[in-house]
Amino acid sequence: MLSLTIDIMSLFPDTVSAVLRDSIIGKGQENGIIRVNCHQIRDYTTNRQMQVDDYLYGGGQGMVMQAQPLHDCWKAICEEAGERLHTIYMSPQGKVFTQADAKRLKNDYDRFILVCGHYEGVDERFIEACVDEEISIGDFVLTGGEIPAMAVADAVCRLVPGVLSEEDCFEDESHWNGLLEYPQYSRPFEWNGRKVPEVLTSGHHANIARWRRKEAIRRTLIKRPDMLEKAELDKKDQLLLEEIRKEMEL
Numbered sequence: 001m002l003s004l005t006i007d008i009m010s011l012f013p014d015t016v017s018a019v020l021r022d023s024i025i026g027k028g029q030e031n032g033i034i035r036v037n038c039h040q041i042r043d044y045t046t047n048r049q050m051q052v053d054d055y056l057y058g059g060g061q062g063m064v065m066q067a068q069p070l071h072d073c074w075k076a077i078c079e080e081a082g083e084r085l086h087t088i089y090m091s092p093q094g095k096v097f098t099q100a101d102a103k104r105l106k107n108d109y110d111r112f113i114l115v116c117g118h119y120e121g122v123d124e125r126f127i128e129a130c131v132d133e134e135i136s137i138g139d140f141v142l143t144g145g146e147i148p149a150m151a152v153a154d155a156v157c158r159l160v161p162g163v164l165s166e167e168d169c170f171e172d173e174s175h176w177n178g179l180l181e182y183p184q185y186s187r188p189f190e191w192n193g194r195k196v197p198e199v200l201t202s203g204h205h206a207n208i209a210r211w212r213r214k215e216a217i218r219r220t221l222i223k224r225p226d227m228l229e230k231a232e233l234d235k236k237d238q239l240l241l242e243e244i245r246k247e248m249e250l
């Protein structure tokens with residue numbers, strides 16, 4: 001059953017579509033659980049040159065995407081959907097995207113639009129008229145919104161039940177519960193003189209779970225102490241943290 005549809009408005013819909021047709025997200029689409037529709041903004045121009053951008057009022061370098069083709073593309077998607085869809089403009093000025101946003105988008109919407117800007121960005125009046133939120137993928141500037149839109153689509157789609165082979169796959173992953181994930185190993189047991197921690201081959205599930213939780217806390221402490229400060233640690237976790245601090249002589 002179709003659980004989520006994402007409409008991506010772009011000047012490079014074929015590139016975006018090709019990437020999201022591959023791998024796990026592609027399988028999810030093949031299985032009919034998710035759908036990603038990529039729309040060519042240029043198809044909605046009203047000039048013969050199919051130009052989507054123009055000079056900035058007030059002068060300055062570069063071009064800005066005009067409101068009209070963006071609006072008409074957006075309107076056509078909403079009309080086809082039969083409702084005004086939640087609309088997100090990918091922008092370096094937006095709120096920086098987190099796993100919590102991926103969860104929120106997956107829980108709150110069964111269809112939404114991602115708008116990819118280009119050049120110097122898009123005419124402000126399109127944002128005022130049609131955009132509900134702006135999302136950034138980090139404090140840096142890319143040439144276009146396609147990579148950010150693909151990142152958001154991927155992060156949200158993989159949370160839809162049935163997209164990943166095992167539903168609980170993502171629940172131990174980094175950022176799900178405010179911690180980073182524990183270290184992971186595969187065969188062989190020994191590689192270039194480095195062995196897999198013994199506990200992982202013990203078959204003792206409780207000990208393995210304890211070790212993984214402790215290592216998740218340790219990594220978060222080492223790599224992202226800012227996250228650990230905000231993480232919800234229960235009494236057992238606090239004890240593990242004390243052990244770690246002693247081991248690390250902190």
Ligand SMILES: C[S@@+](CC[C@H](N)C(=O)[O-])C[C@H]1O[C@@H](n2cnc3c(N)ncnc32)[C@H](O)[C@@H]1O
Pocket residue numbers: 089090091092093115116117118119120121122135136137138139140141142143144145146148
């Ligand atoms: C060169 S950027 C425009 C930047 C704009 N002039 C500014 O300073 O805010 C062109 C497009 O790339 C996308 N983009 C660039 N960096 C991004 C980021 N960090 N997150 C999300 N989208 C981004 C946006 O869609 C934007 O319209």
